[in-house]
Amino acid sequence: MKRFLLKSLLLFATIFVCDYVIGTALQQMFFANNSGAPGYVLNHIAEKQYDAYVMGASGAQRGYVPAVFEQELGLSVFNTGEAGTNIFHNYAALQLILQHSKPKLIIWDITNADYYYRHDASKTGMITPYHHNRRIRQLLYDIQPLNKLWLLSRIYPYNHKVLSIVGTYIFKPQPGVAGDKGYHALNEVVNPSTLRNPMGQFYEEQQSASKRSPEMAAKDMLIRKYFFAFIELCRVNNIRLVAFHCPKAPLNELLASTPLLSEELVLQLEQHHIPLYSIMPNTYPEMRDLNLYYDFSHLNHSGATVYSSIIAKHLQSELQDAR
Amino acid sequence: MSLVSVVYLVFLAAVALLNYIAPHKWRIYILLLACGVFYSLNQGMYLLILILSISVNYGICLLWSNRRAKVWMYLSLVFNISLLGFFKYIPAILGLGHSFDGTLLQRMVIPIGLSFFSFQAMGYMIDLYWSNKKEIASFPDYALFMSFFPQLLAGPIARGKSFLPQIQQVKRFEYDNVVAGLRRILWGIFKKVVIAGNLSPYTDAVFQNPQMHQGVTLAIAAFAYTIQIYMDFSGYSDIAIGSAKVLGFNLMENFRIPLFARSVTDFWRRWHISLSSWVRDYVFVPLQYQTRRMGMTGTILATLVTFLIFGVWHGANWTLVIFGLMQGVAISWETISSRYRDKVWSFLPVWLGNAIANILVFVFITVSAIFLRAASLWEAVTMFSRFSLDCSAIYLGSKQLLIFALLGMAVVLAVDIRKGEMLFSTYLEMQKPVIRWAFYILSILSILLIGSISSENFIYFQF
Numbered sequence: 001m002k003r004f005l006l007k008s009l010l011l012f013a014t015i016f017v018c019d020y021v022i023g024t025a026l027q028q029m030f031f032a033n034n035s036g037a038p039g040y041v042l043n044h045i046a047e048k049q050y051d052a053y054v055m056g057a058s059g060a061q062r063g064y065v066p067a068v069f070e071q072e073l074g075l076s077v078f079n080t081g082e083a084g085t086n087i088f089h090n091y092a093a094l095q096l097i098l099q100h101s102k103p104k105l106i107i108w109d110i111t112n113a114d115y116y117y118r119h120d121a122s123k124t125g126m127i128t129p130y131h132h133n134r135r136i137r138q139l140l141y142d143i144q145p146l147n148k149l150w151l152l153s154r155i156y157p158y159n160h161k162v163l164s165i166v167g168t169y170i171f172k173p174q175p176g177v178a179g180d181k182g183y184h185a186l187n188e189v190v191n192p193s194t195l196r197n198p199m200g201q202f203y204e205e206q207q208s209a210s211k212r213s214p215e216m217a218a219k220d221m222l223i224r225k226y227f228f229a230f231i232e233l234c235r236v237n238n239i240r241l242v243a244f245h246c247p248k249a250p251l252n253e254l255l256a257s258t259p260l261l262s263e264e265l266v267l268q269l270e271q272h273h274i275p276l277y278s279i280m281p282n283t284y285p286e287m288r289d290l291n292l293y294y295d296f297s298h299l300n301h302s303g304a305t306v307y308s309s310i311i312a313k314h315l316q317s318e319l320q321d322a323r
Numbered sequence: 324m325s326l327v328s329v330v331y332l333v334f335l336a337a338v339a340l341l342n343y344i345a346p347h348k349w350r351i352y353i354l355l356l357a358c359g360v361f362y363s364l365n366q367g368m369y370l371l372i373l374i375l376s377i378s379v380n381y382g383i384c385l386l387w388s389n390r391r392a393k394v395w396m397y398l399s400l401v402f403n404i405s406l407l408g409f410f411k412y413i414p415a416i417l418g419l420g421h422s423f424d425g426t427l428l429q430r431m432v433i434p435i436g437l438s439f440f441s442f443q444a445m446g447y448m449i450d451l452y453w454s455n456k457k458e459i460a461s462f463p464d465y466a467l468f469m470s471f472f473p474q475l476l477a478g479p480i481a482r483g484k485s486f487l488p489q490i491q492q493v494k495r496f497e498y499d500n501v502v503a504g505l506r507r508i509l510w511g512i513f514k515k516v517v518i519a520g521n522l523s524p525y526t527d528a529v530f531q532n533p534q535m536h537q538g539v540t541l542a543i544a545a546f547a548y549t550i551q552i553y554m555d556f557s558g559y560s561d562i563a564i565g566s567a568k569v570l571g572f573n574l575m576e577n578f579r580i581p582l583f584a585r586s587v588t589d590f591w592r593r594w595h596i597s598l599s600s601w602v603r604d605y606v607f608v609p610l611q612y613q614t615r616r617m618g619m620t621g622t623i624l625a626t627l628v629t630f631l632i633f634g635v636w637h638g639a640n641w642t643l644v645i646f647g648l649m650q651g652v653a654i655s656w657e658t659i660s661s662r663y664r665d666k667v668w669s670f671l672p673v674w675l676g677n678a679i680a681n682i683l684v685f686v687f688i689t690v691s692a693i694f695l696r697a698a699s700l701w702e703a704v705t706m707f708s709r710f711s712l713d714c715s716a717i718y719l720g721s722k723q724l725l726i727f728a729l730l731g732m733a734v735v736l737a738v739d740i741r742k743g744e745m746l747f748s749t750y751l752e753m754q755k756p757v758i759r760w761a762f763y764i765l766s767i768l769s770i771l772l773i774g775s776i777s778s779e780n781f782i783y784f785q786f
Contacts, residue, residue, distance in 0.1 A: 001496050014760075017766050022768065123777065149329055155771045161771055163723045 023154020029169040030129055031159060036182055038070060039164060041080050042130060044182075046096040051075035053097065054182070056109030058083035058277055059246045063299045066181040072312035075104065079182030082126055086116040087223060088143060092127045092136045093229045097135075102237050105319070107311065110243040110276070112209050115227055115265045117219035128140040128157040142222060177192040185301035186294040190249050198251055198296050202260070209262035219269070231272050242318050243269055243276045245312055249293040250281040257282040277314050324364040325780070326476070326562045327515050332508075334361065339569050343496045351463045351490060354471070354570070361472040362435075369434040376406060380444040384451070384459045392452050399448040403441040410437055415639035438636060439478045440469050442601055447483040449605050458641075464490045471734045473566035477781060478561055479577040479597035488573070493557060494571035503748035506762075507565025510747055512765045513774075514558030517731035519782075520775025522551040525720040530696055533705040538713030541706055547725075548696050549689040550732060552782055553581065556595070558782045561747070568748075575600075576746070580739045585680040587653040587687060602633050622658060628652040637695065642703055646694040727773040 036044035038061075045053065052075045054064040069077040080093045090108070097103060122296030124143055131137045131151050140147045150156045158165060192198075206235030212220060234241040250256035257277040269276045281287040287310070299307055324331050338357040345353055362370045383399045410433050452461070460468065460483070460604065468486050529536050529544035536544070560577035567574045575597045584590035591599045607629040614621030621636070634647015657664070668676045697703035719725055742750035752760055770776070 001498075003499055004496075004501060011763055014764055018764060018768055019771065023771070079590075092763055146329055151775070155768065156776075159771065159776065160723065160727075160773060163726065 008206075010159065016113055019153050019155050021241070023156075023158070026155065026158040026162065027129075028166055029094070029165050030161070033165075033168050036078070037160070037168070038082065039126070040091060040168075041082055041182055042096055042126065045078060045080055045093060046099065046130075049101045049103075050078040051103060051185070052077045052105035052107060053093070054079040054081055054107045054109065056081045057085050057089075057111065057113065058298060059111065060109035061182070061184050062186050062294065062305055063246050063304045064109065064311070065183050065304050067183075067307055068305060068308035069107070069312055069315070072309065073315055077107075077181065081109065081182065084120060084123065084124060086111075086118070086123070087226050087230055088139060090114070091226045091233070092130060092133075092139060094230060094233055095133055095135050096130060098233070098237060101311055105240045105315070106234060107315065108241060108243045108274075110261070110265075110269075112205065112260060112262055112265060114221060115210070115220075115262065115268070116209055117223050118208075125160060129161075131157055138228065142225070161309055183304070185304065186298060187301055189291050189293055189300060190215075190293040190295050192249070192251055192290070198249070198255070200223060201296060202248065202255060202258075205260050206258075209266070223253060226237055227268075235272075240318065241275050243274055244295075244314075244317060245276065245278040246299065246307070247279055247281050247284075247287050249290060249296050250288055251290075255284070256280060256288065274316075275318060276312070279310055286310070324361060326559060326566075327512050327776075335566050335569060342494065342570055346646045347493055351467055354467055357465065358472045358475065359468040362470065362475060365476070366432075366435050369432075372406075372410075372434045372437070373440065373470055373475075376440060376444060377466050380448070380469070381462055381465050383448070384465070387451065387459065392455070396452040397447050397475060399680060400445055403445050404695060407437060407441050410434060412639040430503070434475045439480055440475065442480050442598070442636075443469060443483075446480070450483055451734070452575060458545065460487050462595070471567070471572070473563045473570070473572075474574055476564075477556075478595075479560060479563065479575045480601050481574060481597070483605060485575065489572050492571075497571070499752075500571060503752070504565040504568030504570075506748045506751055507561045509559040509565075509566060509763065509766050511561030511563075512733060512770060513731065514554040514561065515781070516612070516770055516774035518735065519551045519555035519558060519727040520726050520777075521724040521731070521773070522547050524552075526551055526696070528720055529718065530702070530706075533702055533709060536718055537709045538711045538715070538717070540716070541710050543717070543719070545689050545693055545706070547728075549692050550728075552692060552695070553578075553594075554732070554735070555782045577746055582685060582739070583677075583681055584684045584735070586657050587650060587675060587684060588657050590684050590688060591650065591654070598633070598636070602629050602636075604631055605729050619659065623655040626655050626658065630654065641700050642694040642697050645700075645703075646691055649691040649694070690730060724775075730773075731769070 020261075029042060030040075033040045034043045034049075052069065052073070054060050054066070054069075054077065056064075058081065061079060061083060062081070064079050064081065066077040066079050069075065080090075082089055094106070124140055124147070127136060127140060128147075129141055129148075129150070137151070140151065144150075179257050231241065245259050245261055247254050248260065257280055259280060261276075261278065266276060279287060286306055287303070292299055292306060294300040294303070324334065334357075338353070341353050341357075342350055359370060362373055378400055380399060383402070388397050390737065407477065447465075459465075467490055468481065468483060469483070471486070476479060526544055526548045529540060530548070533541065550660045557578040564574045564576070577596050579593040579596065581590055581593040584593050607625055610625035610628055611622055614624055617624065628651075630651030631649045632647070632652065634643045634645070637646070652728055668680070671679070681685050693706050696702050738747070738750070751762060754762075
């Protein structure tokens with residue numbers, strides 16, 4: 001037993017040293033990139049100041065064009081959207097922004113995933129490198145209590161990022177990889193025949209908000225804790241928060257007229273006095289054209305430009321009201 | 324509690340410590356308590372199903388008498404098959420999807436490990452019947468045999484005659500045993516999180532939307548799935564066998580380098596050995612005996628029925644019936660054509676013959692595994708109908724994840740080639756200390772650096 005314990009201790013000590021050395025090197029290389037490329041968006045906004053930020057997941061990243069907002073609103077805008085993220089990412093992004101400035105406006109691309117827990121909600125790869133921020137660390141512990149243990153490792157925050165970190169560090173990113181201030185244009189047009197059961201997806205999404213298993217309902221509480229914390233953070237810092245809901249490809253009348261937002265979520269926004277604009281193709285005929293869509297739930301570049309102009313008009317009136 | 328979580332490792336360490344410091348007579352109760360806690364943490368109230376299965380099966384053992392042995396054996400088979408049918412097959416046959424607010428049948432989920440512990444119980448009963456003896460294990464021994472936590476969730480399916488005698492052996496902390504067990508666990512976690520976990524997002528993306536992909540993408544996804552399921556299940560088996568070893572128990576090996584099989588028959592002697600040997604001993608051999616007068620036809624009939632049962636064991640879905648039958652047909656063909664095939668192989672150099680045979684078997688298993696993975700016949704048919712050599716739009720998902728998985732796969736293949744049929748821990752024991760230490764350190768660092776630590780569920784838990 002003694003021999004076993006001694007060798008175990010020696011192994012742990014060796015692992016600790018290797019972890020420290022490799023983790024420190026990865027940390028240096030990761031934070032050296034503040035271009036705003038996907039995966040490094042938070043690095044960028046932790047350093048650079050803008051008047052307004054777009055927040056959300058892939059719908060935000062591909063549907064909101066900062067250049068359009070800058071032209072129409074006269075504000076500097078950065079798109080912090082990252083595919084596969086939710087309110088946790090928005091909350092972390094806002095914490096990093098508030099370290100250096102108070103923006104005037106947040107353009108929030110909202111979906112049910114910001115209010116209801118989904119199976120991939122606990123993926124925290126985008127946020128873990130920022131665990132040194134006290135509030136972000138608490139968020140990581142709330143999402144996965146075992147992070148208290150994992151984050152003792154210096155390597156773990158860069159889990160799965162090693163190739164991109166080292167690659168980006170050695171071969172500096174080409175101009176344009178970071179997109180247009182965080183916005184990433186998609187150029188193809190949806191082919192409806194390749195969409196698998198879009199109505200099935202639609203109904204599944206609609207029902208997922210109304211039918212919650214007891215386990216999911218318990219996990220919803222965590223999402224909501226940060227949903228309300230995000231709203232509160234904007235309120236106390238006097239940041240104008242305006243929510244938008246992006247349309248799905250209008251393959252039929254139902255899809256063209258029904259937003260995929262739960263009634264409860266809409267009610268919560270109302271109660272917190274957050275304006276919500278559901279840009280549905282039946283009320284915005286310019287969004288009816290299928291050539292504006294990349295797939296069932298994303299706009300292509302033409303669509304994003306049209307959509308961003310519509311949003312900019314709403315934002316103009318919102319900002320005027322605020323004045 | 325996932326077997327690839329820190330919680331499990333802490334749990335195992337605590338149980339192992341208690342197991343070695345407690346007086347011998349208490350150990351079985353400590354292990355039984357640990358099994359109960361482990362199952363409850365995984366599936367709460369479904370522990371009652373496990374307790375019911377143990378109690379009823381043991382009750383039948385107690386009522387066992389040599390005069391009516393056959394009746395009791397059949398009663399046990401009927402009970403276990405009914406239990407499987409009730410949870411696994413009836414809801415699927417009636418087309419009742421799982422729903423938390425539906426009827427009782429819809430609210431039920433399949434108790435984890437049901438297929439495994441039910442087969443263990445049936446195997447024990449059949450052994451008892453065949454041995455014609457009335458030597459029944461004590462209730463605590465039998466309960467531990469049925470619920471031993473390292474193999475409770477997905478095997479290896481233990482046999483009473485090899486497991487039960489180990490329970491009463493006095494267990495002392497043995498450095499070599501514990502270290503061998505921990506090496507197996509580390510190797511299993513590496514396979515699961517570095518290879519299977521990194522392949523999973525890619526195979527999920529393609530198999531869930533086969534109509535979105537075409538050509539070579541579907542072939543790559545099919546091959547990736549075969550590797551994924553091998554690494555997932557053999558990784559799980561390594562963790563299970565390693566955990567048992569840490570506690571002083573030896574479980575049956577479940578894999579023996581299946582990618583080097585020279586025929587489908589050979590493959591099933593190397594893949595999921597505990598199940599394939601179970602169906603061989605308790606289904607195929609009795610069936611072959613019953614049909615012995617029919618000669619080759621009888622053997623083929625027995626093979627087909629055995630593999631049909633083998634397929635259905637995985638679940639109530641037509642895809643799984645086809646998966647089983649494909650294996651049965653291939654093995655029957657190999658049985659019929661063995662003489663001619665041997666002649667053909669004899670014309671080729673041994674190394675070339677082996678390489679061709681390995682590739683053919685791998686391709687066959689990959690094709691049949693599409694039925695194992697596809698959620699419906701429609702999905703499987705869509706996959707096959709879109710196969711082509713079109714390389715114009717290959718989808719690879721996250722290339723980083725694929726590179727990590729390929730790196731891990733290269734390590735596992737290199738080790739498999741070097742160690743041959745030797746056990747992994749024995750092979751590592753033979754290496755110089757510096758190589759052993761490099762293995763420990765690099766495995767742990769790669770798990771932290773490139774492992775999919777959040778991938779907790781194993782594919783075989785669904786069966």
